[in-house]
Amino acid sequence: MQLQTIITRIEKAGFVARGGFKPGPADLVPDIAEGVPVQTLILVGNAGASMWKSFAKERDPGSDLLDDWTKEKLDDIAEEIGAKALYPFTQPYHPFQRWAQKAEDCHISPIGIAIHPDYGLWHAYRGALALGERIDVPRPEPRESPCLSCLDKPCLSACPVNAFQDDSYDVGACVHHLGKPDGSKCMSGGCLARHACPFGRDYVYSGEQANFLMSAFLASNRR
Ligand code: B12
Ligand code: SF4
Ligand code: SF4
Incomplete structure (x- = not known):
């Protein structure tokens, strides 16, 4: 299988290919099947x-879950390749x-999200394709973390409620703020720290x- 075909x-x-690598045992990538390790x-x-x-464009008004849509798309691609x-x-x-840091120039930022030199904090991972075949995925010249x-x-x-302190993220403080009228700025435009x-x-x-993602985040973390 050619890398370009997969990309x-x-x-x-609608996704972005985010690099790849040959996993080793420390990467905790599950085998494709019993005794069949992932090569790429x-x-x-x-x-x-x-x-x-x-x-x-495609979301079903009855079920607008991004994870379901992602799974439908990536399961199809996985089957094809x-x-x-x-x-x-x-x-x-x-x-x-951890995989992201091996696959491309991603670094952990002080707020816990991985930062990319081009995308900044405005990116995420939707899945990974595990292949039993070795494919060389070239890696561009390494670039250091923008945070440096x-x-x-x-x-x-x-953050208006200082959710990021001492290398930790106070999920409760964030969620509490998002649920109040004061949190409307984060809810409508996305996390102010980002x-x-x-x-x-x-x-x-x-x-x-941003509003879709924040609403999903609030719904799944509200206690
Ligand atoms: C549980 C979870 C949460 C929890 C707890 C997060 C936590 N910090 O513990 C909650 C619900 C709070 C949360 C919140 C959010 N999350 Co979250 N979350 C996850 C999830 C599903 C699992 C994390 C985990 O336990 N992984 C297992 C460990 C073993 O994996 P890991 O790669 O080793 O990850 C750890 C290291 O990176 C480590 N780490 C921290 N610093 C350093 C430094 C170095 C050098 C190294 C090597 C590692 C390291 O922190 C990670 C553990 O959280 C991941 C997806 C995933 N599968 O990883 C998304 C994920 C981390 N979340 C993501 C996002 C975007 C968010 C939110 C911004 C949500 C939003 N509104 O969009 C918020 C805010 C996050 C924040 N500021 O910290 C993205 C981050 C994307 C990115 N660019 O990095 C991920 C990767 C999901 C995705 N689909 O891409 N999240
Ligand atoms: S504001 Fe600075 S330290 Fe924070 S994530 Fe961006 S580059 Fe890194
Ligand atoms: S979403 Fe708002 S309250 Fe939550 S961490 Fe970001 S800035 Fe703070």
Whole structure:
């Protein structure tokens, strides 16, 4: 299977191919079948608005779950190319952020989200394609984390309820704020800490996309 064929198929479905690598035992990639280790893992994600446009066009008004839509698309691609699809939202959780750092220039930012030199904080992972075949996935010249040259780190001070402190994220404080009228700015446009980051501004999620994601986040974390 040619790498370009796989990338074209991923892009046709509205996703972004996010690099790949040959996993070793420390990467905790499950075997394709008993005794059949994965030779190539290709990450699939979104950056900016491209995936949202496809999802918004195709989403079923009765079931607008992004995870269901993703699964439908990636399961089809996996079947076509003879791969197994793995997802970030199924438990036990696969270490997607660790895989991301092996697949391309992603680095963990001070607010826990992986930062990419081009996409900034405006990207995520939708799945991974695990192949039993070895495919060489070239990696561009390594680029350092944008956070290294960002001395003021505005992401750490932009949250109205100081949810990011001492290297941790106070989910309760964030969710409580989002559920109140004061939280409408985060709900309608997306996390203000993410917005404070100067990198990847061309990829900032649209209002509709941000509101959909924030609403899903609030619904699944409200106690
Ligand atoms: C559980 C979960 C949450 C929980 C708890 C998060 C936590 N920090 O513990 C809650 C519900 C709070 C949450 C919130 C959000 N999440 Co979340 N979450 C997950 C999920 C499903 C599992 C995380 C996990 O336990 N992984 C298992 C461990 C073993 O994997 P790991 O790769 O080793 O991940 C760990 C390391 O990266 C580690 N880590 C931290 N610092 C460092 C530094 C270094 C050097 C290294 C190596 C590792 C490391 O932190 C991770 C554990 O959280 C992941 C998807 C996934 N499968 O990983 C998404 C994921 C991390 N979430 C994501 C997002 C976008 C969010 C939100 C912004 C939601 C939103 N509104 O869009 C918020 C805010 C997150 C924040 N600021 O921290 C994205 C991040 C994308 C990115 N660019 O990195 C992920 C990858 C999902 C995706 N579909 O892409 N999330
Ligand atoms: S604001 Fe600075 S420190 Fe924070 S994520 Fe962006 S580049 Fe990194
Ligand atoms: S969504 Fe709003 S309240 Fe939650 S962490 Fe981001 S800035 Fe803070």
